[in-house]
Amino acid sequence: MTQPLAPSPIDLDALSLPRPGADTHKHSRGRLGVVSGGPLRTGAARLAARAGLRMGAGLVKVLCPPDAAPVLAPALEAVMLDVFHDPLDLERLAEPMDAVVIGPAAGVDEATVLNMAALERTGAALVLDADALTVFAGRAEQLAQGLDRDDVITPHAGEFERLFPGLLARSGREGAAVEAAAALGCVVVLKGDRSLIAAPDGRLRIEAGGAAWLATAGTGDVLAGMIGGLLAQSMDSFDAASAAVALHAEAARRFGPGLIAEDLPGLLPPLLAERLDAPGATP
Known part of the structure; x- marks a missing residue:
């Protein structure tokens, strides 16, 4: 078993959240794409997209x-919409994007695998969640x-267990998260009561406060969109994931009982204002 690591608590004050300047326009604030599933599975994409917009993507x-x-x-306003007919079409539409979220209600099928391959060719930073992970069950390599x-x-x-069968039992959550990040070469957010964020170089952070109110459908889709919104603004992926996890949990703690996923994006502006207006925040 891997020796348990000592993860560092997320320190939002030490993370430089992106903020617009006087000469900023919507394209310079970052462009985020979110891939939707079929007609009966559009809610997850809408949640992720709204969260990315609230996090500041232009x-x-x-x-x-x-x-x-x-x-x-009919369900989108400030969030834009475009249609793709095949993976090559998706690649063309995603090419201008700085970050793309795929997985929430995308479908556990070969179409999702082909769409992911198309997105990988664009150079956009990717956030993979839900079906985009399950479709690779036992195929982490x-x-x-x-x-x-x-x-x-x-x-x-x-x-996580589907991707890396037995790793959690062998190495514990901390060790497994670090091993997975090294094996995949990307940042891993292992969600749970005390979510872990692991970087490929071995760094590990923890959201120590927890938020049981997040145990409701759709909150993970919101988190994926929040991370995507920060990545679109060129925030470092390890820091973007850490900041999003911390803000996600804090929003849930402040709202408390009755929280549903749709509430979360609207809770973000005051939390961001606190961070961006705090003493020492980069203007």
Whole structure:
């Protein structure tokens, strides 16, 4: 068993959150794409997209298959929408994006694998969650081939176990997160009561406060969008994942009972204002 590590608590004060300057425009604030599933599975993408917009990405666009567009179009306002017909089409649409989220309700099928391969060719920083991880169950080596240090995966324990069977039992959560990050060559967010963020170089952080109110459907989709929103603004992937995890948990703690995923994006502006207006914050 890997010797348990001592993760560092996330210190939001030490992380430099992006903020716009006087000459900033929407494209310079970062462009985030979110890949949607089919017509009955659009909610996850909408949650992720709204969260990315709230985190400060200047332009957020949902990319969807044609049959999902009539469902999504009436439900989106500031978030833009575009349709892709095949992986090459998705690659073309994602090419201008700085970051892309894929996985929430994407489908556990070969289409998701091909769409991920298309996104990997764009150079955008990727956030992989849910179906984008489950589709590689037992095939972590294949997943690793398309990832790099700018990318982030966000598994809960079940998804992690499917990717790395037995690793949690052998190495414990801390050791397993670090081993997985090294094996994949990307940042790993192992979600749970005390979420862990591991970098490929061995660094490890923990969200020590926890937030049991996050145990409700869709909150992971919001977290993926939050990370994507920070990556789109060129924040370092390890720091972006750490900041998003900390803000996600703090929002849930402040809201408390009755929290649902739809509440979370609207809770972010005051939390961001506190950080960006704090003494020492970079203007």
